[in-house]
Amino acid sequence: MSKRLPHFEMSSATPEQKAVLDEILSGPRGNLNGPFLGWIHSPELAQHAQRLGAFCRYQTGLPLRLSELAILVTATRWRAQAEWHIHYPIALQAGVSEADAETIRQGHRPDFAAADDALIYDFASELYDTKRVSDATYAQAVERFGHQVVINLVGLLGYYALVAMTLNVFDMRALGQETLPFAE
Structure with missing residues (x-):
């Protein structure tokens, strides 16, 4: 899990920690893979963050392919090992091509077949590169998407940057992760 955080035992969880974990496990994610066992050491942050994350992942108004593409861009920019490991197969299943994902992982802009993919990549890249x-x-x-979805896209990028920072600071890996997509 993480050498930088105290080991967490479900059996000794506080009522606040149990409430967060129960909500995560009974929600659309259904698992604790990712930053959750890091955040659980601050249950109030964990609760707010996981709720924001559920919105950003499932309710932005973007098709899943575009959300996952934005997450892969974020994972690459932050070199977040676990974030890439978790979202790469989801992105492929959602329709991101393996070639585009690999080009992104290598830090380059793919020659996208779909204009929407190029727009999401360019939006995220500009924001990460220029802070604008x-x-x-x-x-x-x-x-293309309307103001609300663009606002939600900014939220998605910010949320997954928080996830990446958490995973990186606490040197967290995904469950079952044996290989690293980015050199350390």
């Missing part, structure tokens, strides 16, 4: 999004990219995103 150009007027042209912003206008294109709003025209």
Whole structure:
């Protein structure tokens, strides 16, 4: 799990920790893979973060393929081993091509077949690279997806950056992860 955090035992969880874990396990995720066993040492943060994460992952208004593409861009930018490991197969199943995912993992922009994929990649990359999004990219995103979805996309990128930071700071790996997608 993590050498930087105290070992967590479900049997000794506080009522607040149990409430968070129960909500995660009974929700759409159904597992604790990712940052949750790190966040659980701060149950209030864990509860707020996991609820935000459920929204950002499942209710942004973006198709799953585009959400997962944005997550892969984030994982690459942060070199978040577990985030990539968890979301890579989900992205492929959602329709991100293996070639595009590999190009992203290597830190390059794919030659996307779909305009929406290129727009999501460009939006995320501009935000990570310049800490802003150009007027042209912003206008294109709003025209294609609408203001609410663009706001939700920014939330998704911010949430998965938080996930990546958590995984990286506490040197967390995904359940069953044996290989690393990024050199350390």
